Amino acid sequence: MAKTLTARPDQAATPSRRKPVSKKPNGQWKIDGKTPLNANEEFKLADDGLHVRERIIDTYSKEGFDAIDSDDLHGRFRWWGLYTQRKQGIDGGRTATLSPEELEDKYFMLRVRIDSGQLTTEQTRVIGEISRDFARDTADVTDRQNVQLHWVQVEDVPEIWRRLAEVNLDTTEACGDVSRVILGSPLAGIAADELIDPTPVIHDIKEKYIGDPAFSNLPRKFKTCFTGHPSQDVVHEINDIAFVGVTHPDLGVGYDLWVGGGLSTNAKLAERLGVFVTQDQAVEVWKGVISIFRDYGYRRLRNKARLKFLVADWGVEKFRQVLEQEYLGYALPDGPAPETPTVTGDHVGVHAQKDGKFYIGLTPTVGRISGSQLIDLAHLVEKYGSTRLRTTPYQKLVVLDIEKDDVEPFIAEAEKLGFYARPSVFRRSTIACTGIEYCKLAIVATKSTAERVIDNLEERLADVADQLPERLTLHINGCPNSCARIQTADIGLKGQIITTEDGRQVPGFQVHLGGGLADYQNDAAGTLGRTVRGLKVEADLLEDYLERLIRAYLAERADASLSFARWAMEADEQQLV
Incomplete structure (x- = not known):
């Protein structure tokens, strides 16, 4: 049964001998209103970051880098996966002494959004071709299951977007104060020991809410992950919201809900809310949590604007009450904690799928590869009868659907391309x-x-x-x-x-x-x-x-x-x- 909401800490009476509580607003929309309290909040309120796409296509790609408005360049471009990259030749000792304008080059890092890390060989090949044609053959597999390209010029962005769209890929909200790429187990739908496949839920969230103006102005970034695999392979403890597969003794298989994780300069591990979420409830619960962040998250100070700070101040009991009473309208049942994994979640090596075929986890050294390597890998995977591969939160790639007799020949050829199935521990x-x-x-x-x-x-x-x-x-x-x-x-x-x-x-x-x-x-x-x-x-x-x-x-x-x-x-x- 849901309990009555407790008073906010800033509503509590302050004893006369205590230092007075600060009266400064935190920029929480539901408490303080939407008046912007810093420059970031001003540019976001002035024009949604999603709107810059049209200006990139119609103006900036034609007039060039020098035509880009500063708020667009240093702010809204991120909503479409674009950051200016570092100017070459500036040593690390000058990082803290120069302004962003002095540090930046007239080239961009472009982040391709790959929710759940699921790729086809056709998509992989297209990313590789874009890298080769527009990004000096750079391609980094990240620990957020994305692929990042470098040396991208604004003049080429519309063509890059067109090519990505042809294979159902995009860069929408790959950066910025939005819901970033949704991490998903690389083994979703293929592992024999999987508890639950989160792919349908991730797909629904992506289709309904990524690019939705209702959630395109958050206090800061919002990181999501789902896994139904016992290895808990999505680093759920350091995400803003995490759904981890569990089996409820009465309700069957679903998810344990975690909130408030994040590292950076003030590291905090996520906390369990102690609730059980069914597959059918997962999208609505995700929407509820991101709505809390949008409405109650701290916006005045950027270094306090992540969800982890709100969770730390409220505590999980209050967070659960607000989620159930204000956003869901019903109580979630208590649920079990996930069991401690017994296997590693990086999936490197050779492993059996539930259908009798094999998946092979490959290590590109620290995720640094080239577009040409991606093209070659796509051809190699197709040569051995597969069309599916996955990125992982460990800067790895997992190739699916390899027949038993093809495992060793595939591994030998992959290693020649720079992808190792049996790497050293380092x-x-x-x-x-x-x-x-x-x-x-x-x-x-x-x-x-x-x-x-x-x-x-x-x-x-x-x-x-x-x-x-x-x-x-x-x-x-x-x-x-x-x-x-x-x-x-x-x-x-x-x-x-x-x-x-x-x-x-x-x-x-x-x-x-x-x-x-x-x-x-x-x-x-x-x-x-x-x-x-x-x-x-x-x-x-x-x-x-x-x-x-x-x-x-x-x-x-x-x-x-x-x-x-x-x-x-x-x-x-x-x-x-």
Whole structure:
């Protein structure tokens, strides 16, 4: 039974001896009205970000970069997956000292939205051709199941959109203060041990609400994920809203609902609402939660505008009450928590489908590939009789529907293209954000650093390869914003400029250790990694530090079953430097 809503914290009486509560409004539409309280809210209220599409097609693509209005360029373009990329040759030490206009080039990163990560070979080929023709053959598979292209010019955007639309792809709300791409289990509909297939729900949300002006002005971005697979393969703990497949003892199979996750500079793991959501209710519940964010989310300060801050202030009990009473009109039943996964959710390697065929998880090194590789991969998949593949939240690709006798020949040919089904633990478990190569926020190089480190660790630690765990996650981020999820990795590296003992300013990393999300290697709950005071590593010396750290883990762990994350969380600081 739903309970009466409690008073808001800012309505409570303040004892005379306490410091007065701030009277500043938070920009919550249902409480404070829609008067914009900062420049971002002003441009969003002045003109919906969705409207810039027509200006791109009719004006900017014809008149060129210099004709673009500033609010469109630095704001509304994001609603269509476009960010200006970093000007080449600006070192990381200047990132915080230059304005966005000084940092940006006249080229764009373009994000292709791939909800649930589901692609056909035709779609994959078209993305590759767009990359080849308009993006200098760049293509990054992201940890949000998107593909990002670089070096895109505004003059070419209408043709890119036309080609994408021909194969039912788009860039709608791929960025911006909107509902971003919806993560979905890469094994949806194919895994024998799947509890529930969320594909129909994801499709309905995409068709009904992505591009809907009712939800195109949120306080900030809104990240969604669904999985019905026991591996919980969509990093649900760090999304604004997550639906995780569970079996209710009385009501059957449905979803456990989580809200309020997010990393960046103020990391928070999502919290369970404790409710059970059926497949039929999932779209309505999603709409209810995003509506709460739209109506009650904090808009005054950008660094407090994510849903996680509202959830933290309200608590899950109040959040559930508001959802049920104001937005659903009915109470949701209590539900069970998901079981701890017993297998990893990156899906690398060869695995049986429920129909007797096989899916093969492929590792492109830290997601960095080219359009030409995508074209070649599409041809290869078709050569072996399949037309389906999936992207994953781990910068991986999963090819579906391979016959048993074709598995080994396919793997051999895929490896020649740069896609590894049986990679080393380092190649498998390392992810990296875009980094200083293209990102205006970045301070250090990430992709190239990761590739170098992987190659060196494979060689340096070859003598102990058989002692290493199946996965040892290394996440490398170019700035504090944690696009590469550094706080949830065994080893997370946050890029920054550091001062060496001899006083030099050089690219380096702050080290986070022992993080992880709920999986077969860790406890049932996700854990944010620890930092060791003063532990920073020069980028050029990263391999030395990582080799020393990993050898210490292998030598000092109590037994072979102890995960790196548990060891790192329990180790003395001197063991970690």
